[in-house]
Amino acid sequence: MGSNNLTGYIPTSIGSLSNLTSLHLHENKLDGEIPPSLQNCHSLLIFNVRNNILSGNIPNWIPHGVKALQLRSNSFSGNIPVEMCQMSSLIILDIADNTISGYIPNCLGKIPNEIGNMKKLESLDFSRNQLSGEIPESLSSLSFLSYLNLSYNNLTGKVPLGTQRQGFSEFSYIGNHDLCGAPLTKLCSQDGKFKDTKGGSESEFLSWFYIGIESGFVTGFLGVCFAIFLNKKWRHTYFKFLCDLRDRINVMLVIKINSFCQRGQVA
Structure with a gap:
């Protein structure tokens, strides 16, 4: 029933x-x-x-x-x-x-x-x-x-x-x-x-502290991305910076690889 x-x-x-x-x-x-x-x-x-x-x-x-x-x-x-x-x-x-x-x-x-x-x-x-x-x-x-x-x-x-x-x-x-x-x-x-209320309070404080840090990081990161998206000048500057950084990394890798190969030939 x-x-x-x-x-x-x-x-x-x-x-x-x-x-x-x-x-x-x-x-x-x-x-x-x-x-x-x-x-x-x-x-x-x-x-x-x-x-x-x-x-x-x-x-x-x-x-x-x-x-x-x-x-x-x-x-x-x-x-x-x-x-x-x-x-x-x-x-x-x-x-x-x-x-x-x-x-x-x-x-x-x-x-x-x-x-x-x-x-x-x-x-x-x-x-x-x-x-x-x-x-x-x-x-x-x-x-x-x-x-x-x-x-x-x-x-x-x-x-x-x-x-x-x-x-x-x-x-x-x-x-x-x-x-x-x-x-x-x-x-x-x-x-x-x-x-132990003291220990509980400290634990609760640390939890909220880390939550605040993570929230602040996410908010700041999204704010920067949003600003770059809206501002054309900033967007070009940002992508130019990324291209320059990419070129520098490529150059450094080529130099390191050549140096490593030369050491291998000498050996």
């Missing part, structure tokens, strides 16, 4: 579909909240409602067997429920482009010795929300994680240096003004909790 013009609420009667394994309601115009009756769909594996107008909090009762949870581009608010950490089968978690606030639960990255929480997670997208606090160090232990996007939130502190996390580019973290450390260009202070 995805990619249609469906409107209204998700019906509560959907909870009677106890054998439902996949529910695709993405790219419609559905509003309201996710009905609590959905928790009766114990066989649900894929729940995709991205690009709608759904609101309210993210439910804390989503079936634990869900493998793909896609809530992107709605109007969900509130915190990320801690109960989500019990979804050990989850592979794709996408709640980007909502108004989610609060902290990223530490349990998202924990892999206990027994049954690890969310140990199968491969894709995690929290971008364009209002999440705050630091990125939990435990997130680096998600060995299957191949896609991570935490951009455009209010995250602070240092990007964890876990070996699994180092493979992600700066685009995974941009838009968090108080976030620092590799792969971002902002440097951290020694305690790793605050960004």
Whole structure:
């Protein structure tokens, strides 16, 4: 039922579909909240409602067997429920482009010795929300994680240096003004909790400095070319200069070649 013009609420009667394994309601115009009756769909594996107008909090009762949870581009608010950490089968978690606030639960990255929480997670997208606090160090232990996007939130502190996390580019973290450390260009202070604003300012100054030099060179070069093109006298003078320069180079080359040949004959 995805990619249609469906409107209204998700019906509560959907909870009677106890054998439902996949529910695709993405790219419609559905509003309201996710009905609590959905928790009766114990066989649900894929729940995709991205690009709608759904609101309210993210439910804390989503079936634990869900493998793909896609809530992107709605109007969900509130915190990320801690109960989500019990979804050990989850592979794709996408709640980007909502108004989610609060902290990223530490349990998202924990892999206990027994049954690890969310140990199968491969894709995690929290971008364009209002999440705050630091990125939990435990997130680096998600060995299957191949896609991570935490951009455009209010995250602070240092990007964890876990070996699994180092493979992600700066685009995974941009838009968090108080976030620092590799792969971002902002440097951290020694305690790793605050960004080094001085270093960031100097880097930004140097970037604009080089941009200014390049822009000035291009502008000056184009200005000279434009003036030569419009002024007939300057144009003749310029081409005469090029012809003279060409003749001088040719003469110098001939002299050098003759000198080299004469040395070869003497030898």
